[in-house]
Amino acid sequence: MELLVAGLDGLSYNMLDRFDVDAPFLRRTRGEGVSGDLMSVDTPTTIPAWTSFATGKDPGSHGISNMLRQDASYEVGPSRPNATDAAVYDFLDDSVFVNLPASVGRVPAAENAHLVSAMLARDEADAVPDELKALDAYDDYVLDHDASLKVRPSAYLDHVLGISTARHRFAREAFETFKPRVGFVLFSTPDWAGHILSNLSSDAARRDFYARLVELVDELAADLAGLADNVVLLSDHGFEHKHTNVHLAEWLGDEGYFAEEETTTGATDVAVAAARAAAKRSDRLYALIRRVHNHIMGTAVGASLESAASPQIDFPNSRAWQLRYGCVYVNDDRFDHPTVDDADALRREIREGLRELTDDEGRRIFRDVLLPGEAYENPGPDAPDVIARPAPGFFPTTLWSPTGGVTSPTDNYEHRYRGIFAANGPLFAGGEAIEGLSIVDALPTILAALGEPLSPEFDGEARLDALAEPAEPSVLSADEVPRPRTRPGDLDGTDRDGAVEDRLADLGYIE
Ligand SMILES: [Zn+2]
Structure with missing residues (x-):
């Protein structure tokens, strides 16, 4: 090999x-x-x-920016x-x-x-x-x-x-x-x-x-x-320790960006409301609830508590909401019941608001808040409208805050941006550090190392400084780019949604 x-x-x-x-x-x-x-x-x-590794493209181009997707009809399900x-x-x-x-x-x-x-x-x-x-x-x-x-x-x-x-x-x-x-x-x-x-x-x-x-x-x-x-x-x-959860729903709700569905209050809602009220008054009780909460994550009880603790958004009557992980969508004409005429103005307004957010100690919650054209090379129609990148140690959840504020203390391990890259062998540079490498660069760099041509569609670049013998790779013409092939009858993944949904819920992605 x-x-x-x-x-x-x-x-x-x-x-x-x-x-x-x-x-x-x-x-x-x-x-x-x-x-x-x-x-x-x-x-x-x-x-x-x-998907970015596999395609050499960022999520704005390949269309999968999250673990979940939302249809024009507002239905939320696993990404396809x-x-x-x-x-x-x-x-x-x-x-x-x-x-x-x-x-x-x-x-x-x-x-x-x-x-x-x-x-x-x-x-x-x-x-x-x-x-x-x-x-x-x-x-x-x-x-x-x-x-x-x-x-x-x-x-x-x-x-x-x-x-x-x-x-x-x-x-x-x-x-x-x-x-x-x-x-x-x-x-x-x-x-x-x-x-x-x-x-x-x-x-x-x-x-x-x-x-x-x-x-x-x-x-x-x-x-x-x-x-x-x-x-x-x-x-x-990568992963890192998180000291603070970010509850974007608290801010978006306070600002009146979304409306909630009228639901009959079930037993879990009552339990969650009671826990919230108690946690607001007692740090010790809050710590206990959080520990119990972490412990039951990934169980059926945990999943139903999670959904009770997230806002049930009335999408057709809302202007903007978080899908998950700091990604905000505005209700413009890509959805079935748009309420927003000037989507760009609303995007900028939300971006400015999120940029100002700090926690109780005055620390900025987000390291950056971006519009799709700033986060992605060439954002397509499914790209989020506002992308809030959490500061180190902060983790954006879809849950209501147990204490009512935009932030709440946590003691957890979750994703961070920086992962690892290491390459060794006659094709690669020896004993070198490489900086500023993105996962979209991985495929072009690997193809260049193997002496294979690049695709003109890549968002990433071949990092020649990673190679033992840096030679400018050739580039395919547009009609030489391989045509993606799918299994017959497999274009629409709806029949998989049920099984996949259960597994994503177990991992905490569907709340
Ligand atoms: Zn991963």
């Missing part, structure tokens, strides 16, 4: 430092090769970011895979991709390319193409984790260690069977581990849990890299 690309979902150097994790293979790859931070996209979440942009498995002949998120339904346009999708697939049979179902390791291959096990962290740890081992075995057998020029495998465990850390009771327990998962993945990636002359390790975003 000429190149192995190993994805380490959600891994960042700060987390390795914080929990004192020794990842010898990553350390060696960084030391001998070229490495640095890898900037994620808006929003820095798994589906948008891996991009079906319109050429992707890495269309460009690279003789390749095997194992567990590439948000690629289900796509058929590689490249010769002898094999694609196992992840994240938005219904199940293993939906994710794995027929020719790879014949592998011995397919029997044990696991697409996704069982989040219900999170209530017992030791059982969950064994479960995800087992998934990583099975994924490695499957990838190894696939690489040995198909002998590709380029292999890709994504290990999801650093992301899953990050999302459970706040459930653990002490820093020692967090360290032990995180280190065991990351050290195993490091070892498995090292073993697969033994099959290849060159290796690229990269993540799609």
Whole structure:
């Protein structure tokens, strides 16, 4: 194999430092090769970011800016895979991709390319193409984790260690069977581990849990890299400790941007209202409620409490709302019942308001608040209207605040923008640091390293300073860009929504 690309979902150097994790293979790859931070996209979440890796385009261009999408009819559901942009498995002949998120339904346009999708697939049979179902390791291959096990962290740890081992075995057998020029495998465990850390009771327990998962993945990636002359390790975003939750709904609601649906008050609403009232008066009680809340996240009870604690927005009668992760949409003519004539003026008004927001200590909540043309190269119609990038340590949720303010204290681990990039082997520069690399640059840089032409459609650029022999790559003409192919009858993913929704809810994306 000429190149192995190993994805380490959600891994960042700060987390390795914080929990004192020794990842010898990553350390060696960084030391001998070229490495640095890898900037994620808006929003820095798994589906948008891996779609940007696969297409070399930012979410404004490929259309998936969030884990969720909202239709013209205001219906909110899981994002659907991009079906319109050429992707890495269309460009690279003789390749095997194992567990590439948000690629289900796509058929590689490249010769002898094999694609196992992840994240938005219904199940293993939906994710794995027929020719790879014949592998011995397919029997044990696991697409996704069982989040219900999170209530017992030791059982969950064994479960995800087992998934990583099975994924490695499957990838190894696939690489040995198909002998590709380029292999890709994504290990999801650093992301899953990050999302459970706040459930653990002490820093020692967090360290032990995180280190065991990351050290195993490091070892498995090292073993697969033994099959290849060159290796690229990269993540799609990082993780960090969050001290403050941001409740954009509190501000948008106070400013009168959205209306709430009239709903009959159920038992959970009463419980949430009572908890809110109590939490406003007592820090200790608030801390207790938060701990209980973190503990039940990912359970059915947690999911129903979450939905009770989020605003139920009356979209046709609203002007603007947050979809999730700091992304605000205005009710303009892309929706069925627009209420906003001058969308641009409203966007600017909201941007200015959000830029001014500070917490109780006077710290700015957002490092930046952008309009789509500022966040994206060429934003399409699905791009959010306002993109609020949280300041370090701040995490935007869709929940009402337990204390009523725009911010509330938390003690959690969540996504941040900066992930990792490290590349080693004869194709890459040795012992170099690289700065300002974005995940949209990863595909053009990999193609340039392999001597392959670039697409004129890429938003990212080939970072020649990462290469051992920097040579200006050629560029395909517009009609040479491979045409994306989809499975017959698979253009519309509605039949997958139910299964996918449950899994995203378990991960806390649907609240
Ligand atoms: Zn991720």
